[in-house]
Amino acid sequence: MQWLEGLWTKEGAGIDKNARPLTGLALFLDILKREWWEMVKLNLLFLIASLPVVTMPAAMFAMARICVSFADDKNTYLLRDFLEALPKFALRGTALVVFSALLVSAGTYATVSYAGAARLQLAYSLPFAISLAVTLFLILLSANCSVVLARQDLPLSETLRQAALLALTKPLPMLAALGFVAALWLAHILFYPVSVFMPATINFSLGMFALCFVARNAAAKTRARMPEPAGSGA
Amino acid sequence: MASISLKKLNKTFGALKVVHDIDLDIADKEFIILVGPSGCGKSTTLRMIAGLEEISGGELRIGEDVMNDVPSKDRDIAMVFQNYALYPHMTVYKNMAFGLELRKAPRDLIDTKVQEAAKILDITHLLNRKPKALSGGQRQRVALGRAMVRNPEVFLLDEPLSNLDAKLRGTMRSEISKLHKRLDATFIYVTHDQVEAMTMADRIVVMKDGHIQQVDTPQNLYDRPINMFVAGFIGAPQMNMLPVTLRRDGDRFTALFDGTPLPLPADIDTGRLRPYEGKDIILGIRPENFHEFAPADIDAGNVSPFAAAVELAEPMGSEVHLNLVSGGRNLVARVSPRFRAKIGDPVELVADLTNAQLFDPVTERSILY
Numbered sequence: 001m002q003w004l005e006g007l008w009t010k011e012g013a014g015i016d017k018n019a020r021p022l023t024g025l026a027l028f029l030d031i032l033k034r035e036w037w038e039m040v041k042l043n044l045l046f047l048i049a050s051l052p053v054v055t056m057p058a059a060m061f062a063m064a065r066i067c068v069s070f071a072d073d074k075n076t077y078l079l080r081d082f083l084e085a086l087p088k089f090a091l092r093g094t095a096l097v098v099f100s101a102l103l104v105s106a107g108t109y110a111t112v113s114y115a116g117a118a119r120l121q122l123a124y125s126l127p128f129a130i131s132l133a134v135t136l137f138l139i140l141l142s143a144n145c146s147v148v149l150a151r152q153d154l155p156l157s158e159t160l161r162q163a164a165l166l167a168l169t170k171p172l173p174m175l176a177a178l179g180f181v182a183a184l185w186l187a188h189i190l191f192y193p194v195s196v197f198m199p200a201t202i203n204f205s206l207g208m209f210a211l212c213f214v215a216r217n218a219a220a221k222t223r224a225r226m227p228e229p230a231g232s233g234a
Numbered sequence: 235m236a237s238i239s240l241k242k243l244n245k246t247f248g249a250l251k252v253v254h255d256i257d258l259d260i261a262d263k264e265f266i267i268l269v270g271p272s273g274c275g276k277s278t279t280l281r282m283i284a285g286l287e288e289i290s291g292g293e294l295r296i297g298e299d300v301m302n303d304v305p306s307k308d309r310d311i312a313m314v315f316q317n318y319a320l321y322p323h324m325t326v327y328k329n330m331a332f333g334l335e336l337r338k339a340p341r342d343l344i345d346t347k348v349q350e351a352a353k354i355l356d357i358t359h360l361l362n363r364k365p366k367a368l369s370g371g372q373r374q375r376v377a378l379g380r381a382m383v384r385n386p387e388v389f390l391l392d393e394p395l396s397n398l399d400a401k402l403r404g405t406m407r408s409e410i411s412k413l414h415k416r417l418d419a420t421f422i423y424v425t426h427d428q429v430e431a432m433t434m435a436d437r438i439v440v441m442k443d444g445h446i447q448q449v450d451t452p453q454n455l456y457d458r459p460i461n462m463f464v465a466g467f468i469g470a471p472q473m474n475m476l477p478v479t480l481r482r483d484g485d486r487f488t489a490l491f492d493g494t495p496l497p498l499p500a501d502i503d504t505g506r507l508r509p510y511e512g513k514d515i516i517l518g519i520r521p522e523n524f525h526e527f528a529p530a531d532i533d534a535g536n537v538s539p540f541a542a543a544v545e546l547a548e549p550m551g552s553e554v555h556l557n558l559v560s561g562g563r564n565l566v567a568r569v570s571p572r573f574r575a576k577i578g579d580p581v582e583l584v585a586d587l588t589n590a591q592l593f594d595p596v597t598e599r600s601i602l603y
Contacts, residue, residue, distance in 0.1 A: 009322055014369025017359050034363075075327035075362050 028213055032206075035070050038078055042066055043205040045082050057097035061089035063205060064150030067212040089149070092156075096149060100142035107135030140167035140174050147215035162219075170218035177214040181207035236297060236310075236387030236420040237262045238283065243292035245278050245444075252278050254444040255292060265414045265421040269431040270441035270467070276424045277392055279441070283422060284313050284390050296388065309388075312381035316393040318373045320365040320380075326352075327361040330380045344383075351382040354416065371402045378413065389414075391423040395430065407433055428468055432456070440464050457589060462516065462598040465591055471521045471555055471566040473591070478517040480510045480592075489517045489587075492561025494540040499588055506601050507592070515601065518591035521555065524567035527582035539582040544575045558583070 022030050032039075042063055049059035062085035069076040114128035144163035148154070154162070167174070184207055188198040238260040245253040253275040260266050268276035281287040283294060285306030294301045301309055312333075320329050327348055334344045352358045355375045365373055374394060381389055391410070395403045411434050414421050425431055431438045432452045440447040440455065440463070448460040452468075459465035465473045478489035478496070487507050489496045496517070498507075527539035542560035554573055558565040558581070567583060575581055592601040 009317075010366065011370050011373070012365075012367040014372055015360055015363060015367060017356070073362050075325055077328075 024217070028210075031070055031073065031213070032209075035209075036202075038066075038070070038076070039205040039209060040201050041078055042082070043200065043202055045078070046204050047200065049082070049086060054094070055086070055090075057094040058086050058090045060097065060208070061093035061146065061150050062086045063208050064146055064212060065089075067205065067209040068147065068151045068216070070209055071213040071216045085150075092149065096142075096145060100138070100145065103138050104135065104142060107131060107138050111135050136171075136175075137167055139178065140171055143174055143178060143211055144215055147212050150212070151215075166215060166218050166222065169222050173214035173218050174211070177210040180210045237295075238388065238420065238422070239293075239295040240279075240283075241293040241295075243279070243282065243294060244290050245275070245282060245287060246290045251290075252444050253282070253290075256441075256444075256446050258439060258446065258449065260420060260422065263418055263420055265411070265423070265434060265436045266439060267423045267425060267431040267435035267437075268439045268441060269425055269428055270447075272426060273443075274441040275444040276426075276439075276441050280313075280390050280392055280422060280424045283388075284311055285309050286313075310386050311388040311390055312384050312386040313390040313392065314374075314377045314381050314394045316396050318365075318377040318397075320373060320376055322365050325362050325364055326357065326368070326376050326379075329365070329376055330361075330383050333380065333384050347383040347385070348379075351379040354382070354413070355379050370398050371406060374398065374406060378410070382413075382417065386419065388420045388422065389417075391421065393425055394423075395425070395427075403430075410434060428470065432468070438468075440467060442467075458600070458603060459518075459591060460600055460603050462518070462593050465518050465593070465600075469520060471568065473518045473520050474524075474563075474565045475593070476517045476519065476561075476563060476565075477514060477595070480507060480513055480515050482511050487511075489515070489590075489592075491517065491540065492563075495538050496540075496585055496587060497538070498590065498592075503602055510592075510594075510601060514595060516593040516595050516598075517587075518593060519585050519587070520589060521566045521568040523586040523589060524565070524583045525569060525586070526573055527584045539584050542581055542583055544577055544579045544581060546577060547575055556581075 021027075046059050046063045049062065050056040062082045065085040066076055066078060066081055069081070110131040111128065114124050114131050117124035118128045141160075141163050144166045145159060148159050148162045148166070184198070184203050188195045188203060238258075240256055240258040242255040242257060243253060244251060244255050252273075256275075256279065268279060270276050278287055282289050283296075285301070285304065289302050296309060296311070321332065324332065330348045330351060331344045334347065348361070349358070352361055355378060357372065357375050357379060360368060360372060360376070365376070368376065374397075377394070394410070395406050398406060407430060410421075410423075414434075423430075423434065435452055437449060438452055438455055439449045442463050448455060448464045450458075455464060455468045459468060459473075462475065466475070476489075476491050478491045481488045481490050481495070483495075483497075485504070486500060487498045487502065487504060489498060540560055542558035542565060544556055545559055545564070546557040548555040548557070549571065552571065554569050554571050554575075556567045556569055556573070556575060558567060560583075593599065594601055
């Protein structure tokens, strides 16, 4: 068993304090490499916490809070932080998810309707374009709202303001992150049954981490004021 | 107040006694180093202070309180181990916070202390990393940090630098010394490396076979060793031990080595030498107290050069260590790098006996101490 101990306690190469900090995709992959096992555990926690269904929004925000810590490269106590966040977001999180879902659904419905109408009559192209843009904005706003709310305890108006600012000034990274989330689910469908365990192990947490990661970077770039979440454990 | 007192402390493993009734008083905020060869009982003594080994006999006090039967966790001490003993599955932050979490310390306090310790040790950038990514030096800092966050009165360090390479060891030596000054706590440090002991300690405890040989400041140990063991252990290269015969010439004493008279300093304590007049004793000379004979030495008087043959020359950059043979004895001289000598060359050396030590060949104790 000594070889196992040796493997477990083997000395590493060290971390150079003055090394150029990783950014962008390299940083994303670096965090993923270090925290993948935590993400698997987080995914399972999310699924367990979502079993009663009504708790799903709160579980999603609790997961987002942990992912924000991953993205900030801060220490997390997975179970403790998750369980603390769960009741915290029970009301606000659920309200926000329901409200967002209604708006996005309405936007999607309008877009689909106008798309069908535009095929028959060109005059509907403009409403179609507007509804498409509004729906996209609503999706971006919802995604950013989730991250901003998970990151900090701000009043709803300030949360919306910051999320809207991010959605307007840095829409592309969040769109890419949403594309990544879609790709994860697509991979699950395409590679089924090989990918049968993806949703149970990584899809939710990795997807949320991607959203939190791009929102963090976008916030840093737009110099949006985003103070640390209280009790993040770091 | 974290003074520590050992009274007749001993440790036995079955029939084997490994620590023999040692007495030692360590002052509050002192940096004391236990040094000695492997198996001398230094780590066992430290572990008894830590509460990791049961005390077989004697008394251990920390401050005013007898600690013999107090559990380790209640002794207000923190220990740093040679192999760091970090939890590999925890991040650096969690490793450092673990002790406080067990004590149910408030979360904010834990965070403050971890961040403070990390800042002092310059490991803030490592807090979210696991030990497997860290180098030996970084792991050592984390181990120190883990001890620091508990803010103990006493730090016990068991050969903490042994696993590091020479360069890093040098750096960490000075960092631990700075840390001691900054934390203002009592440090008890175990090592077999006398360089660590000499450079860091307020006082050094030299141990051998479970006995304390001498307790003194590094310089005093070097200048006035109590016996041949201490004289040989402290100093690198170690002190040369020459068998000489003590002779009296008028009111001065001379050590006769292989027929060469080596006059002892005029201010030497002659009262202590009289009983050894005409007898064989051991003359201890530090390697740096040899130098190449020069005519000026004759002018200075009272020196007699003696012949030696070079066996090996070890250039160290700033100096050369010459391994010599003289009178059938091996000697080591520390000379200037300008000294050019090839293997087999005969050389004439002069010994400066101002700091020479004289030992009784039977008891091995210093005659002058």
